[in-house]
Amino acid sequence: MINKIIFIGAGNLATHLGEAFLNAGKEILQVYSRTEKSASELAVKLNCSYTTDLEKLLSGADLYIISVADSAIEKIAEMLPFDNVLVAHTSGSTDIKVLKRKNLRPAVFYPLQTFSKNVEVNFYEVPLFLEASDNKDLERLKILAGLISSKVYSIDSQQRVMLHIAAVFACNFTNHMLYIAEYLLKQNNMDFEILKPLISETISKAGHIGPFKAQTGPAARNDKYIIELHSEILSNYENYQKFYNFITNSIISKYCYKKEEDK
Numbered sequence: 108m109i110n111k112i113i114f115i116g117a118g119n120l121a122t123h124l125g126e127a128f129l130n131a132g133k134e135i136l137q138v139y140s141r142t143e144k145s146a147s148e149l150a151v152k153l154n155c156s157y158t159t160d161l162e163k164l165l166s167g168a169d170l171y172i173i174s175v176a177d178s179a180i181e182k183i184a185e186m187l188p189f190d191n192v193l194v195a196h197t198s199g200s201t202d203i204k205v206l207k208r209k210n211l212r213p214a215v216f217y218p219l220q221t222f223s224k225n226v227e228v229n230f231y232e233v234p235l236f237l238e239a240s241d242n243k244d245l246e247r248l249k250i251l252a253g254l255i256s257s258k259v260y261s262i263d264s265q266q267r268v269m270l271h272i273a274a275v276f277a278c279n280f281t282n283h284m285l286y287i288a289e290y291l292l293k294q295n296n297m298d299f300e301i302l303k304p305l306i307s308e309t310i311s312k313a314g315h316i317g318p319f320k321a322q323t324g325p326a327a328r329n330d331k332y333i334i335e336l337h338s339e340i341l342s343n344y345e346n347y348q349k350f351y352n353f354i355t356n357s358i359i360s361k362y363c364y365k366k367e368e369d370k
Contacts, residue, residue, distance in 0.1 A: 109169040109193075109251045115139045115161075115183055116174035117149040119222040120197055124174070125153045127230040131254040137165045161186045170251070172197060172216060173206075181205040184213075193244055199271030202264040203238050214239040214248060217267060218256075221278050234258040236267055287347055326358035 112133055114121045117140035125135055135153040140146035143159050150157035158164065164171075166189060173183050173196040180196045187194065190210035196203075199217055206213030215238040220228060235252040237259065239245035245261060252259040262270070285306065289299040312321040325333040334355055341348035 109247050110134060111136050111168045112170045112172060113137045113139070113164060113168040114149070114153075114172050114174060115164075116172075117145040117157075118174060119224050120218065121172070121174040122149055122152065122224050123220075123222050123228055123230065124172070124197070124216075124218060125149065127255040128251075129153055133251075133254075136168050139164060162188055164188060169193065170195060170248075177201045181207075184208050184211060187211070193239075193247075195239075195248070199274065200268045202268075203240065204264070212239070212241055212244055214244055215264070215267065216248060216252070219270065219274060221282075230255050231257050234260060236260050236262050236270065238263060238267070284350075287350065291344070291347070322358065322362065324358070326355040327362045329359050329363045 110133055112125075112128055113136050114125055117138050121138070125138070129135060135155040137155055138146050138150045138153060138157045139159070139161060140149070140157070141159060143157075146157035146159055156165070161183070164187070171187070171189075171192055171194045173180055173194060175183060177198050177200060180198060180201055184194060184196075184206045185208050187208070191212065193212045193214060194206055195214035195216040196206060197216055197218065199219070203213050203215050215236070217236040218230075218233050219236060220233045222228065233256050235256045235258065237245060237248045237252060238261065239248055249259055249261070285302075288302060292299055292302070309321070315321075325337070338348060338352055338355075341351050
């Protein structure tokens with residue numbers, strides 16, 4: 108069983124994941140971060156010690172979780188002062204192979220969710236995607252994951268990077284479009300609040316009948332008059348006009364020429 112855990116990294120994901128493990132009865136032994144402020148703040152939340160020196164990581168943990176920027180994962184793994192320990196990174200797009208240092212037992216523990224430190228998340232509804240180089244370690248990770256989430260999956264690195272790309276479209280790009288919508292409303296003395304029922308229904312309907320069938324709007328109808336009107340108005344917002352035209356053309360190509368193909 109995995110009972111004792113050390114976090115290498117003290118950001119948003121480590122914060123929520125650490126709290127989820129703590130609530131599941133697991134012991135967080137230590138938190139590492141490059142900065143004392145972030146390390147100490149998370150250590151207080153997780154009731155554990157902290158360090159800013161990788162050489163001072165405690166031994167004896169059942170799992171070391173690397174939750175840092177993707178570009179730093181491999182370097183961190185190479186600097187770990189232990190052998191034969193289970194080490195998992197939490198990245199969506201980083202191959203398990205970056206944990207290639209000899210005598211490490213590499214794994215991945217990837218939660219598919221957007222995290223902000225001060226926004227609560229129901230972790231039991233967060234999908235967790237696991238990978239390990241050893242089948243026994245994978246089974247141990249599955250047991251651990253099942254304590255904090257009802258949605259646990261085993262996928263390989265190639266599948267995970269495509270999942271991450273899909274998540275960027277579904278979450279990050281969608282949120283940026285919401286920012287644009289908010290900006291346009293504010294520029295015309297309206298509040299973002301008025302869009303919330305539409306946003307909720309859009310997400311609900313996409314989940315219920317699927318995004319393809321849920322698509323509506325002037326582009327799906329190829330309503331050229333409205334499209335040209337919108338584009339003309341957006342000429343005062345050059346970058347947003349480009350977004351509007353590009354996405355509109357993408358929708359038109361999908362719905363006006365490929366509907367039968369996609370049914």
